[in-house]
Structures are given as structure tokens and as C-alpha cells.
Amino acid sequence: MHRSHHHFGWDNAIAPVLEVEPGDEVEFEVLDASGGQLRKDSTSEDVARLDFDRVNPVTGPVYVKGARPGDALEVEILGFGPASWGWTAIIPGFGLLADEFPEPYLKTWDLSQGRAEFAHGIEVPIRPFPGTIGVALAEPGRHSIVPPRQNGGNMDIRHLTQGARLILPVWVEGALFSVGDTHAAQGDGEVCGTAIEASMTIAVRFRLHRGEAPAEPEYVLPGGRPEADAKGYHVTTGFSPDLREAARKAVRFQIEHLVRRYGLSREEAYALASVAVDLRISEVVDAPNWLVSAFLPLSIFR
Amino acid sequence: MHRSHHHFGWDNAIAPVLEVEPGDEVEFEVLDASGGQLRKDSTSEDVARLDFDRVNPVTGPVYVKGARPGDALEVEILGFGPASWGWTAIIPGFGLLADEFPEPYLKTWDLSQGRAEFAHGIEVPIRPFPGTIGVALAEPGRHSIVPPRQNGGNMDIRHLTQGARLILPVWVEGALFSVGDTHAAQGDGEVCGTAIEASMTIAVRFRLHRGEAPAEPEYVLPGGRPEADAKGYHVTTGFSPDLREAARKAVRFQIEHLVRRYGLSREEAYALASVAVDLRISEVVDAPNWLVSAFLPLSIFR
Numbered sequence: 001m002h003r004s005h006h007h008f009g010w011d012n013a014i015a016p017v018l019e020v021e022p023g024d025e026v027e028f029e030v031l032d033a034s035g036g037q038l039r040k041d042s043t044s045e046d047v048a049r050l051d052f053d054r055v056n057p058v059t060g061p062v063y064v065k066g067a068r069p070g071d072a073l074e075v076e077i078l079g080f081g082p083a084s085w086g087w088t089a090i091i092p093g094f095g096l097l098a099d100e101f102p103e104p105y106l107k108t109w110d111l112s113q114g115r116a117e118f119a120h121g122i123e124v125p126i127r128p129f130p131g132t133i134g135v136a137l138a139e140p141g142r143h144s145i146v147p148p149r150q151n152g153g154n155m156d157i158r159h160l161t162q163g164a165r166l167i168l169p170v171w172v173e174g175a176l177f178s179v180g181d182t183h184a185a186q187g188d189g190e191v192c193g194t195a196i197e198a199s200m201t202i203a204v205r206f207r208l209h210r211g212e213a214p215a216e217p218e219y220v221l222p223g224g225r226p227e228a229d230a231k232g233y234h235v236t237t238g239f240s241p242d243l244r245e246a247a248r249k250a251v252r253f254q255i256e257h258l259v260r261r262y263g264l265s266r267e268e269a270y271a272l273a274s275v276a277v278d279l280r281i282s283e284v285v286d287a288p289n290w291l292v293s294a295f296l297p298l299s300i301f302r
Numbered sequence: 303m304h305r306s307h308h309h310f311g312w313d314n315a316i317a318p319v320l321e322v323e324p325g326d327e328v329e330f331e332v333l334d335a336s337g338g339q340l341r342k343d344s345t346s347e348d349v350a351r352l353d354f355d356r357v358n359p360v361t362g363p364v365y366v367k368g369a370r371p372g373d374a375l376e377v378e379i380l381g382f383g384p385a386s387w388g389w390t391a392i393i394p395g396f397g398l399l400a401d402e403f404p405e406p407y408l409k410t411w412d413l414s415q416g417r418a419e420f421a422h423g424i425e426v427p428i429r430p431f432p433g434t435i436g437v438a439l440a441e442p443g444r445h446s447i448v449p450p451r452q453n454g455g456n457m458d459i460r461h462l463t464q465g466a467r468l469i470l471p472v473w474v475e476g477a478l479f480s481v482g483d484t485h486a487a488q489g490d491g492e493v494c495g496t497a498i499e500a501s502m503t504i505a506v507r508f509r510l511h512r513g514e515a516p517a518e519p520e521y522v523l524p525g526g527r528p529e530a531d532a533k534g535y536h537v538t539t540g541f542s543p544d545l546r547e548a549a550r551k552a553v554r555f556q557i558e559h560l561v562r563r564y565g566l567s568r569e570e571a572y573a574l575a576s577v578a579v580d581l582r583i584s585e586v587v588d589a590p591n592w593l594v595s596a597f598l599p600l601s602i603f604r
Contacts, residue, residue: 088573096550097557097572105569119570121604124578185577189596191553192576243545247586248398251493255399267407268421270399271390274494275418275487276426279583281594284549292583294491302423 003029003199006057006180010143010151012136012172016063019174022208025078028059030182032087032199033131040085040108047089047104056145056154058132060178064206067175072214073135074207075166075177080128084112086184086198095193096284109196111184116196124185129160130202131181131195134217138171145180147289148239152217155237155291156195156283158186163222169213179204188293193285215253219293229297234261236296241288247279250294257296276300305331305501308359308482312445312453314438314474318365321476324510327380330361332484334389334501335433342387342410349391349406358447358456360434362480366508369477374516375437376509377468377479382430386414388486388500397495398586411498413486418498426487431462432504433483433497436519440473447482449591450541454519457539457593458497458585460488465524471515481506495587517555521595531599536563538598543590549581552596559598578602 005017020026032038035054038046067073090105092098109116116124134152137143148155152168160166168175179202186195216237223232236257238249251270254277258269273294282291307319322328334340337356340348369375392407394400411418418426436454439445450457454470462468470477481504488497518539525534538559540551553572556579560571575596584593 088577090569090572095572095576096546096553100554101569101572103569105573107570107573118574118577118602119566122564122574122602123604124574124602187575187577187579187581187597189549189553189579189581190576191549191579191581192572194573194576196577243549244398244586244592247491247493247545247583251398251491252402262424264421267392267403267405268409270392270397270403270494271407271409271496272420272424272426273489274397274492274496275390275420275489275498277489277491277493279489279491279493279586281549281581281583284546284581290546300420300424300426302425 001026001028001059003031003059006031006059008057009145010137010153012140012176014061016061016174016176019063019065020206021065022206025203025205026062027201027203028179029201030059030180030199031057033181033197038087042106042108044104044106047091047106056132056181058145058178058180061136061176063174064177064208067170067208068173069171070211070213071170072209072212073168073170073175073177074209075133075168076205077160077162077164078203078205079162081201083184083198083200085109086111086196088196089194090192094285096191111198116185126184127158127161128182128184128200129158130179131156131183133160133166133179135168135170136172136176147286148291149289150216154181154286155217156186156190156286157293158188159221160219165220167214167218189281190283190285229299231298233298234296236294237291239289239291243284243290246290246292250292254294254296303328303330303361305333305361308333308361310359311447312439312455314442314478316363318363318476318478321365321367322508323367324508327505327507328364329503329505330481331503332361332482332501333359335483335499340389344408344410346406346408349393349408358434358483360447360480360482363438363478365476366479366510369472369510370475371440371473372513372515373472374511374514375470375472375477375479376511377435377470378507379462379464379466380505380507381464383503385486385500385502387411388413388498390498391496392494396587398493413500418487428486429463430484430486430502431460432481433458433485435462435468435481437470437472438474438478449588450593451591452518456483456588457519458488458492458588459595460490461523462521467522469516469520491583492585492587531601533600535600536598538596539593541591541593545586545592548592548594552581552594556596556598
């Protein structure tokens with residue numbers, strides 16, 4: 001899907017630009033989070049001049065035939081096209097330490113050789129993923145793209161790389177899926193508010209699970225990759241303006257998953273989570289909603 | 303050091319039971335977090351009867367010769383003796399979801415075969431570490447052992463396994479180091495409030511770095527182990543009754559480390575942290591202080 005098919009904010013009244021069947025693969029061209037406002041030769045002065053009405057465009061929406069509220073939309077991340085360059089900015093008023101970093105800052109990255117060198121002797125491994133990926137909300141009207149919600153959205157989960165499967169609850173007929181904000185790399189938290197922001201293509205495959213909507217997005221990671229459990233992870237997420245409440249939700253959803261999937265009692269699930277589930281801060285900058293992921297390693301199951 | 307040399311709470315007036323030189327190795331016998339109140343045949347009714355004045359004993363204190371306020375005490379984790387059994391409890395009023403789990407619960411684990419089976423088909427890998435490890439505070443009087451602080455303490459950092467090096471600020475002459483609360487395994491967060499609590503021995507080596515005290519505890523992890531960066535991590539921590547503020551502190555300390563160690567500007571360090579540093583919730587249950595760790599992967603440096 002061409003990058004010209006993009007929109008700003010979540011609004012279930014936006015007409016779909018493509019209809020697909022469950023099982024279909026779709027490739028999206030994604031604009032960078034500045035919507036083309038920043039270029040490879042931009043400076044920190046251009047950061048100060050950013051028009052926020054044009055940030056974080058998402059490509060879509062895609063109508064998935066048969067998808068109804070209450071269904072789960074599975075989005076498998078198949079792969080990414082290469083990015084030629086990227087940027088990382090400190091944007092005044094934005095980020096975990098916004099009060100301590102009042103001045104704009106811009107770093108541009110040459111990614112054309114498949115490497116991301118920050119400075120001489122410092123290289124960040126390229127691990128592309130979509131920062132924003134989600135479906136339309138049930139509530140009418142336009143909703144800001146910035147905070148993640150029960151529709152996914154700007155979750156900035158750095159683990160949604162090739163092979164990951166994101167499970168989104170469907171809120172409206174056809175789901176109305178969109179994706180954007182591709183990142184070449186990011187740490188858990190995205191602390192300064194931006195990642196290696198880069199325009200690129202992303203290919204996904206859709207699947208539909210009738211009536212299996214999770215309360216909030218979950219994801220499944222394969223094993224056999226860096227920092228991964230040998231068999232991968234089942235991950236639940238929780239969002240909230242309060243980071244501890246986000247952690248509480250992610251743990252609650254993981255307990256429900258353990259009870260439902262493995263037949264444990266709630267108390268068993270809670271205790272098992274305490275000894276085996278890892279809490280990671282996915283993002284703590286997309287105001288007003290922070291996101292915590294609870295990682296269940298699958299190799300504990302024989 | 304024998305387990306009979308234990309104390310409750312942090313109090314810099316407690317006389318040391320051993321004096322060591324920097325470079326010395328010391329083995330500690332550690333009581334489990336119940337201080338022997340729970341046994342392998344205990345039930346959830348015993349959890350309800352726990353005497354909290356006797357929980358979380360720590361073995362020590364050890365006087366490290368030459369240690370003075372402002373120094374950094376490095377504690378290298380050399381290894382652990384085997385544990386024969388362990389326990390995991392839901393303690394009413396304690397834990398991330400305390401309001402949702404009002405009833406006591408107890409799971410005991412047979413660890414005598416070097417395995418931790420939760421139930422048929424569910425096995426948690428054994429990764430021993432000390433839940434509580436720290437030095438005396440500068441402030442006089444007895445301070446509860448429960449919340450972690452600038453002296454370390456009940457940090458419940460599950461990554462302090464064999465080979466890790468913990469860097470503690472020294473607050474009083476001789477540092478007055480103690481360790482306890484050994485865990486056979488735990489997830490990041492320790493969500494129900496307890497890990498696989500188990501009595502065992504731990505061996506450590508002390509080193510002293512004159513005048514290099516970090517503001518709060520930091521740690522260095524080697525590479526080449528599960529979930530680890532190939533070259534390991536330099537990790538900063540932040541504690542606070544507010545989880546987001548704990549994250550802010552951990553990031554601030556990581557920025558200071560990047561500036562000091564690699565000569566980056568503050569803005570460069572903040573941006574690099576955003577694309578390469580991972581935020582993990584180490585514990586969110588040791589009221590009133592939660593702990594966030596910021597993981598800097600060392601393989602980004604050539």
C-alpha cells in the first residue's frame with residue numbers, strides 16, 4: 001500500500017483504502033514519524049519547527065473481511081524493506097526527562113550500509129519494528145495517535161520485529177488496521193521520546209480468531225533470537241497514565257492467560273508469574289499512556 | 303559466615319562480625335526470607351501466621367577495611383551452594399495485586415534434584431541470586447529492611463547471578479555489608495511479592511574503588527549467558543515510591559555514566575539511551591520503594 005494512503009489519528013469514519021481476506025499478506029509503505037518534515041540534512045532548528053499536526057502518519061486503514069467486534073486480529077510481522085537513513089530527536093516538552101532537556105537536538109543516521117553508527121566506535125544493532133500498529137477504536141471521532149490504547153496504536157514495543165505475532169482486539173467491523181512510525185532500533189522505554197525513526201516498508205499477514213479478543217493487545221515472540229527465551233514468549237501488555245497501574249494490568253492479563261491456557265488457579269498463576277514472568281517498560285513517553293509488557297517465557301512448559 | 307550472624311533491618315550501630323581486606327572472598331550462609339518460620343511441610347495457614355518482625359534476616363555485617371563514605375564497594379557474585387527446597391507465597395496485603403488476592407497461598411518447591419518443578423509440565427530454570435544485598439545507611443537508627451534505598455538492600459534484582467558485579471556506594475566507615483533473602487529464581491518485578499525463597503550459601507569477593515561511589519547502586523553483567531547481550535551490560539538503577547520517577551532516576555544515572563565513561567554530551571547520551579538502553583522493572587512490591595534498572599548493552603561499543 002502506497003505511503004500516500006496515510007491518515008493522522010484514529011477515526012473509525014475514515015474509509016478503508018484496501019479490503020483483504022484473512023490469510024492475506026499486505027505490504028505497507030510507511031512514512032517516518034515526522035511525516036517527511038525532517039530530512040537527512042535537517043538540523044536541531046528543524047526539530048523546533050516541527051508541525052505536530054503532521055506527525056506520526058499511519059498507512060491504511062485496511063478492512064479485514066469478516067472481522068467483527070470481539071474477534072482477535074493476529075498480525076504476523078513478515079519483514080521490512082531497508083531504510084536508507086533515520087533520525088533521533090530530543091523534542092522540547094516530550095520524553096521521560098523533558099524538564100531536564102529543554103533544547104531541541106537532532107541526530108541523523110546513515111543506514112544505507114545496513115549499519116547504524118551513532119559515533120565512531122558506537123554502533124546500534126538494526127532491529128526494525130513498527131512503533132505504531134493498531135485498529136480503529138469503537139468510540140466515534142478522531143483520537144490522537146500519540147497515546148497507545150486498547151486498540152494498540154503508538155505502543156513502541158521494540159520486540160515486534162520479524163516473526164512476532166501481535167494479537168489485537170477488534171473494535172469495529174473490518175477492524176480498520178493501520179501501521180506507521182517504523183523504527184530501525186529502540187530500547188525498551190524509548191526514553192528520549194524518539195527511536196531511530198525511519199521510513200521503510202513492512203509486510204504483514206492477517207489472521208482472524210473469532211470471538212477471541214484479548215482485553216488489550218498481546219504478542220507472541222518466537223524463540224532462537226537474541227535476548228529471547230529458547231521457545232519464545234507470550235507477552236501481555238497494560239497501558240495507563242500511571243506506570244504501576246500499567247504493570248498491574250499487564251500482570252492481571254498474564255494471570256488470565258495462564259489460567260485460561262494452562263488450567264492454573266488464579267493464585268498459582270500469580271505465584272508463577274512472580275518467579276518466571278519479566279516486566280519490561282515498553283514506552284514511558286507517549287503521553288498520557290505508558291505501556292508495560294509482561295514476558296512469559298514459553299520454555300518453562302514441557 | 304554462619305547464618306546465626308544475622309540481623310533485621312539496617313542499623314549502622316550493629317557491630318561487625320567479620321573484618322575483611324579488599325580482594326577477600328567471603329562465603330555467607332543465608333536464611334530464607336521467613337527466617338526459618340516456613341518449612342517444607344508448611345501450608346497457607348502458616349503464611350497467615352508469619353511474624354513480620356522476623357522476616358528477611360540478613361547475614362553480616364562485614365567490615366571492609368579502608369572503606370569510607372564516597373567509595374564504591376564492588377561485590378562480585380562468585381557462586382551459590384545448592385538449595386534443597388524453597389517456597390513462594392502470596393502474603394495478604396503484600397504484592398502488586400494485593401487488593402485482588404486477599405487470601406494466603408503457599409507453594410513449596412523440592413529443589414534437591416537441581417530442578418524447580420512448579421507443576422507437572424511446568425519447570426522454572428534455577429538462577430540463584432540474593433534478593434537483599436547492601437551496606438549500612440549513613441542515617442542512625444534502625445531502618446526497615448523491606449524497601450530498597452541508596453544503600454542497595456531489598457532490591458530483588460534477578461540479574462545478580464553468578465558473575466555479576468554490584469557497585470554499591472559506601473555510606474559509613476567499613477561499609478558494613480550484609481546479604482540475605484536468597485532466591486532460586488524470580489521474574490523481573492517479583493509481582494506476587496515473593497520469589498522461590500530458599501536458604502543457601504553465597505560466595506562474594508569485595509573490591510574497593512576509592513571515591514567512585516555511584517549515587518545509587520549500579521551493576522555490571524558479563525556476556526555470553528541467556529538473555530544477555532554478547533558483551534554484557536552496564537546497568538543503573540533508580541528507586542522511588544513512584545515507578546515513573548524510579549525510571550527517570552535510572553535513566554538519569556545512565557546518562558551520567560555515558561557522559562563520564564564515553565565522553566558523550568548529555569543530549570547524545572539521552573538519545574543513545576532511547577535507541578539502545580532497556581528499562582526493566584526489577585521489583586514493584588517492596589513498599590514503598592519500587593526499583594527500575596536501565597540496561598546498557600556493551601556490544602554497541604567497538
